[in-house]
Amino acid sequence: MTARLLSVDDEIQLIAAGTAAAPGSTASTCAPELAEGPWVFDLQSPTYGPGASMADPLPAEAPRQGVLPEEYTAASKSELDTRIRRAKETLGDSVVVLGHFYQRDEVVQYADFVGDSFQLANAAKTRPDARAIVFCGVHFMAETADILAQPSQAVILPNLAAGCSMADMADIDSVEEAWAQLASVYGSEPDAEGRVPIIPVTYMNSSADLKGFCGRNGGIVCTSSNAATVLEWAFERGQRVLFFPDQHLGRNTAKAMGVPVERMPLWNPRKPLGGSTADELTDARVILWNGFCSVHKRFTVAQIERARAAHPDVRVIVHPECPMPVVDAADGAGSTDYIVKAIAAAPAGSTFAIGxxxxxxxxxxxxxxxxxxxxxxxxxxxxxxxxRIHPGYLAWVLESLVDGVVLNQISVPASVAEPARVALERMLAARP
Known part of the structure; x- marks a missing residue:
């Protein structure tokens, strides 16, 4: 059974200090800079920051975070804890704090709701009287919350630099250009069954612009929980699907539904026709955008083999954003909510290796x-x-709300929000 582990933050600090880490830890990290406050990277050359996405190119137009006042960067953990709890108590029901599953423990402890991106956007809808929604997650999540929130509610992202490299791998200009090229191959006429040539499907982990694109073009949004149901919805209406931005979720889901891998070409937006021939595109069932999650790309079949060698009774569960060979080698694949529920339902003494x-x-x-x-x-x-979300940023935005000041508000323009809401409503109607 697992000895109690330190939080990821505390373990990283011990590794940086050269001190023995938590029981069972290998005492190594991919980036020693993780031990520094994220505000250090807000002021340096723009990158996603240390961690899984540190090698991914950051778009020039990506949101930047301004200077966090020194009173927050210099504050101790205990001082920030006191200030956050005091601000939350003062604000009461006028604010709701949402915390994504992937947030550090030091932030999650203050969340009124914890879940995946879509669970949290729906959780916020249960608090229509809250004047502010503080979303401890990343930019696309705050956008979705704003689309679904009441017009009177302000959605706040504590650190504007908390983006998503996967979401940034498919931008609206590149998708529009791909759509035009695909139209030149497929035309616009439906087949004998009334199905249009192609339906766009975007993963929840995408910008509001891309959700709006799907809403305008007969498409839909999916989550990792309902991707198969959404693809079924799309195949009923279209001869094929353009799936973006995550190639792995699209490939793993469609393969499980019986779509041959050879009928799922990868679209490279830097190449004519995405790098495929017109014949290959005509034969395609799912066209996969060349995007990925850098967290889930780290998992390998070799890691699974080592886990099985060390723990013969292990159950390996991975997220469907992992590459196909990893999903194929695992015992199960599913969303963060699937992983949480699988562990909660397991008999005592079970062993899990999680990707x-x-x-x-x-x-x-x-x-x-x-x-x-x-x-x-x-x-x-x-x-x-x-x-990039840290208790210092959370204290800053909450104390500003106490003073009547809204910082880091995320507002999706109506021209984007309205069609994006259509695509989200289609997703809500496509229940597994």
């Missing part, structure tokens, strides 16, 4: 000490952008 973000894995290990739970990747490498 998803380290903050969630270590939190589950502490929540279920009757099991042995560990991350497939033995290197501590959290999501770069989730890690």
């Amino acid at each position: 998803t973000e380290i903050n969630l894995v270590q939190r589950l290990a502490n929540q279920y000490p009757q099991h042995t739970i560990f991350c497939l990747d033995d290197v501590i490498c959290p999501c770069s952008t989730m890690y």
Whole structure:
């Protein structure tokens, strides 16, 4: 059974200090800079910051975070804790704090709701009287919350630099250009069954612009929980699907539905026709955008083999954003909510190797000490952008709300929000 682990933050600090880390830890991390406050990277050359996405190119137009006042960067953990709890108590029901599964424990402890991006957007809808929604997650999540929120509610992202490298891999200009090229191949006439040539499907992990694109073009949004149901919806209406931005979720889902891998060409937006021939595109069932999650790309078949060698009774569960060979080698694949529920339902004494973000894995290990739970990747490498949310930023935006000032508000223009809402409503209607 798992000995109680330190939080990811505390473990990284011990590794940086050269001190013995938590029981069972391998005491290594992918980036020593993770031990520094994220405000250090807000002021340096723009990158996603240390962590899993540190090598991904950051778009020039990506949101930047301004200077965090020194009173927050210099404050101790205990001082920030006092200030956050005091601000929350003062604000009461006028504010709701949402915390994504991948957030650090030091932030999640203040959340009124914890879940995945769509669960949290729906959770916010249960608090229509709250004047502010503080979303401790990443930019696309705050956008979705704003689309679904009441017009009177302000959605706040504590650190504007908390983006998503996967979401940034498909931008509206590139998708519009791809759509035009595909139209030149397919035309616009429906087949004998009334199905249009192609339906756009975007993963929840995408910008509001792309959700709006799907809403305008007969498409739909999916989550990792309902991707198969959404693809069924799309195949009923279209001869094929353009799936973006995550190639792995699209490939793994469609393959499980019986779509041959050879009928799922990868679209490279830097090449004519995405790098395929017109014949290959005509034969395609799912066209996969060349995007990926850098957290889930770290998991490998070799890691699964090592876990099985060390723990013959292990159950390996991975997120469907992992590459196809990893999903094929695992015992199960599913969303963060699927992973949480699988562990909660397991008999005492079970052993799990999990392929998803380290903050969630270590939190589950502490929540279920009757099991042995560990991350497939033995290197501590959290999501770069989730890690940009820090208690210092949370204290800053909450205390500003106490003073009547709204900071870091995320507002999706109506011209984008309205068609995006259409695509989200289609997703809501497509229940598994």
